[in-house]
Each structure stands twice: as structure tokens, then as C-alpha cells.
Amino acid sequence: MSALGTRTRLGYSLGSFVTGAFGTVPGLLLLPYLTDTLAVPAAAAGAIVLLPKAWDVVFNPVAGRLSDADLARRGSRTRSLVAGGLVLAVTFAALFAHPGFGSVGADSAYVVAVFFLCATAFAFFQVPFNALPAELTDGYHERTRLTTWRIAVLALAILTSGALAPAITNGIGGVNGYRVMGVFVAVLIVLGTVAVILGIRGVPVSEPRRPTASWRELVATMRRWRSFRLLLGVYFIQALGVATLLAAVSYVARYVLGDAGYQSLLFAGFVGPALLVMPLWDRVGRSGGKLAGFRVATVALSLALAGLVFARALPPAMVFVLAALAGVGYAGIQVFPLALLPDLITEEERRTGEARAGVTAGVWTAAEALGLALGPSLFGLVLSWGGYVSSTDAAASQPESAVTAITVGFSLLPAVLVALGLPLLRREVFSSERKRRDRDDGKAVEA
Template sequence: MAALPASTRFGYSLGSFTTGAFGTVPGLLLLPYLTDTMAVPGAVAGVIVLVPKAWDVVFNPFAGRLSDASLARHGSRRRFLLFGGIAIAVLFAAIFAHPGFGGTAADASYVVVMFLLCATAYGIFQVPYNALPAELTQDAHERTRLTSWRIGLLAIAILISGGGAPAITEGIGGVAGYRAMGVVIGLVILIGTIGVTLGIRRAPVGALRPTTPGWRDLLATMREWRAFRWLLGVYFIQALGLGTLLAGVNYAARYVFGNADLQTVLFVCFVGPALITMPLWPRIGARWGKLWGFRFACVAFGVGTAFLCAALVLPLGVSLVFVALAGVGYAGIQVFPLAILPDLITMEEERTGATRAGVAAGVWTASETLGLALGPGLFGLLLTIGGYVSTVDASAAQPSSAVTAILLGFSLLPGILVAAGILFLRRPVLEGVS
């Protein structure tokens, strides 16, 4: 089967600037934005981060059905990408606008509403975006290459947004820093949206199959689709681990490594190796198979985060080496699930004769969103257990128990959750994955 043109791979991958910015920055900064500019308690802030994204668990499968129907009717999912992405950009800036209503409850409620609307817009964009690889090509190895391009640009997007957003907030400082950051990252999201919409305008869409008639049929499919459920379980657990790690970067820089400016350094050390080693993972998948490549990535991430448990006594340079090792594993655990998913979708569509890409992507995105949202909530709970003191002064001292909770939430817990995915990557369950 012919390889996709480089322009299609690149055009599709530009959407990673939208997904990378929205998937990264709230996980990094929303929790400290709430705890350290509005004095919201850690556990409450964790719930605020969770609730809007938990809504996506309900909404995203519905968005998937709408996307499938639009594909059958118009032959393209591009309108969903365009409208959803523009809405994300505007609402993202609104989240961090901090209107200052004069009370913690009112300000926090404003964040909840804006984040809820933004998460809904993200579902409208992300669901069709995840569905596209199953339609752009039927070749399993070409899907891995397409996904590696996507994750490569995702790494760049994360470097720009995840490294730039803390630099803007710290450089300007206070509420004004968060406001400026919201506008800048909103522009990054907008660029990604326009890029992918234009980039796939001449791309193939694959076979146009009828959509599934009703929800009962879809639920029956999910009950019978064992391989998808197992892969979904792995992805959810690992998204939870990554969400916990991202939520801890800001706190770890300040209280474990002793310098708030190290946020950007930590992020570059984590994502930079992921970008450099990205071409390696498709080769491993082609030689040993996607499942073994996925397992190797889980091990690399787990080993790196395990050694980070000693960050309080290790020299900074040594800790950064282990951050980089975790970043190498991070690249693989991003590439392989997204490369396996379209293989499973194709097999299921051939079995049923109906479109499954949008609905499967909706459930998939809901699981990812919930995991990434629960991560900060879990980290916020650890802060509360550790006795973290919420304040409007981000430089306030914290008890040693809070520092220990931050360290474990940044290292050991994410490593355990990601490595646990190995237990679910069983060949008999995922039969047919090459």
C-alpha cells in the first residue's frame, strides 16, 4: 500500500499543537493557579480541575457519533476540527483571565465554568482528530509512522507550551502573568487548528460506512470489543500517571529542587529526549511489534521515575538524567497506543460493516481526558494529606511532609501507574495487532 505523502503526515500532525497545548498547560499550571493566586485548598482545587474534564466522559462518545454522522453526510471531519479548535483557543485564554470577583468562591466558580466549556470544545476537536488515522491509511506500519510524526510535533508543541507557559507566568508574575500566558497559548492552539484543517483538506478519508443506528448497538459493540477495552484500560491508567506527574512539575521545581525557574528545565529535559528518540520507536515497532515496543517504553518510564524518588539527595544533574530517561519512555507510551488504536478500529469496522472510528475515538478521548483530569486531583489529594499550605504567596514555606508528598506524586506514583500497563498488554487479548 502506498505511503502517505509527507505533506499529509505533517498537516495531520500540526493538530498536535492544539492537543499538546490544552493537554499540557492546565495539567502544569491550573492547580498552582488556583492554590497560589486564589488560595483555593489543594483538595478543592483538585476537584475543580477534575469536574469539567469528567464531563467529557459523558460528552465525548456523543461527539464521536456526531462526527461519524458528519463524515457520512459530508465526507469529512474538518468542520469539527475547525470549530472545536477555535473555541478551545478563545476559552483557554478566558480560563486564566482571572476577572477578580472579590472572593475565592466566585473566582473559582468562574474557572469551573470556563474550563467546562473549554473541555467541551476540546472534545469536539480531539474526537475526530483521533479518528482520522484509521481513515487516512489502512497500512499498519504507515499508521505507526503517521503517529510518530504526530507525537514528534506533539513533543515540539509540549516544549513550546509546557516550557513557555511557566516562563511567561514566572517572568511577568502574579495574575498578570497567567493572563498573558493564556493569550499566548491560545494563539498556539489557534495555529494548530488552522494548520491541521488546511493540512488534511486533500487527504483521503477511507471507506465511508454507515453509522451505527442507536446507542444500544454501540453499547453492545463495546461489550463485545474486548481488545479495545483492554487497550483503553492501559491508556486510562497511564494518562492518570502522566496527569499526576504534570501536576507535580511546578511544585517539584519549587520545593524539591528549590528553584521555581527549573520548571522549564525539567520540562525540556523530559520532552527533549522524547523528541530526539522519536524515530527510534517506529523502528522498534517494525522489528519486534507494537506490543513489545509499548512494553519497552513502559519500562523506560518506570525506571526513570523510580530513581527520581531520591531527588532530594541526588545532585541536580543526576536527577535530570532520570527525568530524561522517563522522557524517552514517555515518547513510546504516546506512540504505540495511538498506533494500535486504528488497527483495532479497522478490524472492528470490517467485522461489523459500520463506522466505528468516531465513537471509538470519543470513548478513547473521554478516557484520556478523565485520566489526565484525575491526575491533578490525585496530586491535590496528596498535597492535602501531606499538609500543604495553600496561600496567595507562591513562595511560602511548606512542611517536610508536604515536600515528601510532592516528591512521591512527581515520581513514584506516576511510575507505578505507567508500568502497571504492562500487565494489560497481553497478546491473546490484542490478537491481530502487528
């Protein structure tokens, strides 16, 4: 079961169009949609972005437990993937439909309610999607390869949704721009859902284990499982940093670089390198180990982001170069934690004899969702502290303090957050990884 075919790798990876679109577009556009179209104050808009995502922290582990139970009964996680993906598509289109109730409070309440539905549907897709690598293959290096394929497609998905969604919004303009963009992203989500189901169809998975007997037992396991908690901590704080950066892109294009059209180019410059450097990170993981590669990628991303603090003084071309260098590190911090996760799950399932993939993926995605939600909220606070002026006019002038706040929120703040993950990459994770790598290499030699 170690080696996977091209159809399976590609089919599974295409599910990243679902995770990439929903993980990217709200972070890019929901905050400016609220502040510059619905005229919601910046601090309140940040809270609106946070609240539905915070629900995932509670619900995703529940979705993981339900997914494990469904796997035990049916031998497949397909039902949850299909339902979650299709419902997400419908609710995402509704999120940016702009109900036009005539008051900021009513329109804001609508956004909160629909975003709650989006977050719930996304949990039913993302949790089993993240659980699958631990079940599709038990090969240490094959999991790295599967993850590099997934992140390469994720980069394409992020480029497609993250670059075209703002282009559609800005090209059409106003409320109609957001509405058309919502439908466009919904179509991408449907296509990604169908692709992943077709890709994994007929592929045998590891023998389903019995679900955890009780929540108390599961909590006790998480408390003992230090390697997972350390890896989860790194992933959360780095997701927070990246989300803060993404929330700032629209504002940087308009108020730092002086051209809203730079938004798509800046975003593409950050994400695009992942399409080119995946083979490099795969080789780094094979030669030096996943944890060493994770550390190198973290340092690279932090340094490049710190350099963007000079964005106001640099020509736009140089800003794009620094964004591309940051993108090389960003690709690495996406690959290595997701490649390490199934190895930790496998070790824990062998130790306990119980299913861990679904519920672990639930906890993992809960932390990711919280980080992605807190990022725009944190940036909203930065805008508020800088005196950002919310308006229905996206071209409204801003005070100098607001432009400075935008620059810092785009560069130094995410750089520090990403770098804070380094102290958590300790030997507990490394020792588990080394044993797993040595065992898998030994099997390859025997073969």
C-alpha cells in the same frame, strides 16, 4: 491509500499543537493557579480541575457519534475540527483571565464554568483528530510512521507550551503573567487548527460507513470488543500516571529543587527526548511489533520515575538526567497505543460494516481526559495529606511532610500507575496486531 505524503503527515501532526497545549498547560499550571493565586485549598482545587474534565467522559462519545454522522453526510470531519479548535482558543484565554470577583468562591465558580466550555470545545476537535488515522491510511506500518510524526510534533508542542507557558507566567508574575500566558497558548491552538485543516485538505479518506444504529448496539459492541477495552485500560491508567507527574513539576521545582526556574528545564528534560527517539521507536515497532515496543517503553518509564524518588538527595543535574531517561519511555507509551488504535478500529469496522472511528475516538479521548483530570486531582489529595499550605504567596514555606508528599507524588506514585498497565497488555491485542502486521507485510512483498 496506504502511503501518505510528507505534507499530509506534517499537516496532520501539527494538529498536536492543539492537543499538546490543552493537554499540558492546565495540568501544569491550573492547580498552582488555583492554590497560589486564587488561594483555593488544595483538595478543593483538585476537585475544580477534575469536574469539567469528567464531563468529557460523558460528552466525548457523543461528540464521536456526531462526528461519524457528519462524516457520513459531508464526507469530512473538517467542520468539527475548525469549530472545536477556534472556540477552544477563545475559552482557554478566558480560563486564566482572572475575573477578580473578590471572593474565592466566585472566582472558583468562574474557573469551573469556563473550564467546562474548554473541555466541550476540545472534544469537538480531539475526537475527529484521533479518528483520522484510521481513515487517512490503511497501512499497518504507515500508521506507525504517521503516529511517530504526530508524537514528535506533539513533543515539540508540549515543549513549546509546557516550557514557555510557565516561563511567561513566572517571568511576568502574578495575575498578569497568567493572562499573558493564556493568550499565548490560545495563539498556538489557532495555529495548530489551521495547520491540520490545510494539511489534510484534498486527501481522500476511506469510504464513509453508516453510523451505528443505536446506543444499545454500540454498548454491546464495546462489551464484546475486549482488545479495545484492554488497550483503553492501559492508556487510561498511564495517562493518569503522567498527569500526576506533570501536576507535580511546579511544586518539585520550588520545594524539592529549590528554584522555580527549574520548572521549565525539568519539563523540557522529560518531554524533549521524544524529538530524538521517535526514529528508534519506529524501528522497534517495525521489527518487534507495536505491542512489544509498548511493553519496553512502559518498563523504561516506570524504572526512571522510580529513581526520581531520590530527587531531594541528588544534584539537580542528575534529576534532569533521570527525567530525560523517563522521557524516552514516555515517548514510547505515546506512540504505540495510538498506532495500535486505528488497526483495532479497522478490524472492527470490517466485522460490523459500521462506522467506528469517531465514536471509538470519543470513548478513547474520554478515558484520556478522565486520566488527565484525575492526575492533578490525585496530586491535590497527596498535597492535602502531606499538609500543604495554600496561600496567595507562591513562595510560602511548607512543612517537611508536604515536601515528602510532593516527592512521592512526582516519582513513586506515577511509576506504579504506569507499571500497572503491563498486565493489561495481553495476547488478545497481540494476536490482532500480528495478523494485521503479517497481512500488511504480505502486501509489501507482493508489491
